[in-house]
Amino acid sequence: MKKLLVANRGEIAIRVMKTAHKMGIKTVAVYSTIDRNSPHVKYANEAICIGEAPSNKSYLNAQKIIEVSKQLNVDAIHPGYGFLSENADFAELCETNHITFIGPKSESIKIMGSKLAAKEAVKQYNIPMVPGTEKAIINTEKALQIASDIGYPILIKASAGGGGKGMRIVESSKELESQMNRAxxxxxSAFGDGSVFIEKYVTSPRHIEIQIMADQHGNIIHLFERECSIQRRHQKVIEEAPSSILSPELRQIMGEAAVKVAKSCDxxxxxxxxxxxxxxxxFYFLEMNTRLQVEHPVTELITGLDLVELQIRIARGEPLNIIQKDLKIKGHAIELxxxxxxxxxxxxxxVGxxxxxxxxxxxGVRVDNGYEEGMEIPIYxxxxxxxxxxxxxSREEAIQILLEAIKHYQVDGIKTTLPxxxxxxxxxxxxxxxFDTxxxxxxYKAHLLKKEIEQEAKIAALVALKQYLEDQNKLRLPNQ
Structure with a gap:
């Protein structure tokens, strides 16, 4: 593998390129017209424009990405996360064109891309699952019967979904029909697939995920868990590793279950x-994400492993050079x-x-970044x-380091999730x-945060004014 194209943008494109360069692999960046001056474009060895700003005309244009890959003699494509990373057709397109797709086989993506197919695949391994339907459902009368059997509250979920889209919590039979139609x-609209299924809504849940790594020789390991319960609109904002709630025994059981899930789809x-x-x-099986996760850095920090390097080595056909008993958790990591x-x-x-x-x-501070001062935030x-x-x-030390880093992260021109x-x-x-999800x-009370932000802005302004006046006094001539 001599040349790798990253079919993505922003911080994840740079993150993948850093490891590729470390391994002596040349990189190709793709970009849309609006991303022409983005850091990931400058960081790569080569860069090529693949279309207009809307993602369906650029980063989601699978045929164009394959076309430029062949044009530039690319050996492999890393999809990052989002965009085409869990697109089975794109993985198959890479396979057909003899370009290494740095990820699972297209068949595995297909199985795990459908929540219902995923449940069917893991069933043989006796992995605990939330009670619910085993097939897609659109009939309201049938949905009412199932909901009555498993008991309210229930969760309606899009089979092809992700990121909280097509998901509705239903508290009673009165609202089931309207919520089902909305889902x-x-x-x-989001996935081109209106299939939904119903499952029991788990109250006070924690969202725990297990990182796995599997090579082409049948070796599978898990790299412990990440706690991802701090979410807004069913999407993660803060993640940490390890979880503060798992005992060593539960960690081992969940890790072994995750390995079985990987086996279920080869x-x-x-x-x-x-x-x-x-x-x-x-614990209950929720789904499998067939890609590198946004929050992978916290796992890297507690294990000392480079997950992107492992991905590349596995894609080259190399066997894993570590076994489960060699892995140990060291320290604690939190990501915002x-x-x-x-x-x-x-x-x-x-935007701004x-x-x-x-x-x-x-x-103790790491920033995986995709922007520079003076850049516009694109709406696309x-x-x-x-x-x-x-x-x-320790967890306490990681929290304090994060708080200190937030204090020194300077952003002006837009609002961010730093506060x-x-x-x-x-x-x-x-x-x-x-805490839970x-x-x-x-x-969280938005008005309290707003008041705190305004108070901090006033203090900062007063400090700046005081410094300005002191500087002016120093500059005055003695006879003034």
Whole structure:
């Protein structure tokens, strides 16, 4: 493998390229017209424009990406996350054109890409699953009967879904029909597939995921868990590793279950098996993400492994050079997704120019970043600017390092999730580890955060004014 194309943009494109360069592999960046001056374009050895700003005309244009890959004699394609990363047709297109797809085989993506097919595949391994339907459903009368059998509240979910789309919590039979129609409509719009299924809604759940890595020789390992319970609109904002709630025994059981899930679909590469953990520490299989996760850095920090390097080596046909018993958790890592969103206004996207954009540095601080000062935030893509990761010897130390890094992360021109990250890290429920996926609903009050941001802005202005006056006094001539 001499040349690798990264079919993505932003921080994940740079992250993949860093490892490729370390391994002596040349990189190719693809970009849309609006991303012409983006950092990932400058970082690559070569770069080529693949279309206009809308993602369906550029980063989702599979045929164009294959075309430029062949034109530039590319050996392999890394899809990153999002865009084409879990697109079985794209993986198959790479296979057909003899380009190595750095990820699982297209058949594995197909199986795990459908939540219903995934449940069917893992059933033979006796992995616990949330009670619910085994087939897609569109009949309201049948849905009412199933909901009555398993008991309310229930969850309606899009079979082809992700990112919280096509998902509805239903508390009673009165609202089932309207919520089901909404879920079907949203799933059709987002994924072109209106299939939905019903399952029991687990109250007070923790979202725990297990990182697995599988080579082409039948070796599968798990790299422990990540806690991903701090979410807004069913999407993660803060992740950490390890989880504060898992005992060593439960960690081992869940890890072994994740390995079985990988076996069920003949998996190869990096993948993540997601579970729900209820208040009684019972866990249930949720789904498998057949790609590298946004939050992979926290796993890298506690294991000392480069997950992208492992992906590349596996894609080259190399066997894993580590076995399960060699893996140990060392320290604690927490990641905050720095989104261009306004946490004081229901996390709505914040567009504008990065007038000031300065990253924090220091011991235990890692920033996987995709932007530069002066850049505009495009409206066409996911609003994540960077990932701010803190690593410490303990969870308490990691939290303090993250708080200090947030304080020194300077952004002006747009709103970000940095103040929300501070709010979470300072909250007793998070610090104690006593929280679940309802953290925002239970504890977060936007008006309080707004007041705190305004107060901090006033203090900063007063400090700046004081410094200005002191500087002016120093500049005055003695006879004035």
């Amino acid at each position: 079907i409509s949203e799933a059709t 998996y190869v590469g990096a993948g993540t098996v997601e579970f729900l953990l209820d208040a009684n520490r019972n 997704r720095v989104y261009a969103e306004d946490p004081a206004n229901d996390f709505l996207p914040s 120019t990065l007038n000031i954009y300065k990253l924090p540095h220091g011991r 893509y996911d609003p994540m600017l960077s990932k701010l990761i803190a690593y410490g010897k 929300f990250g501070k709010f979470v890290c300072e909250h007793e429920a998070f610090r104690s580890g006593n 309802h953290f925002i609903k239970q504890y």
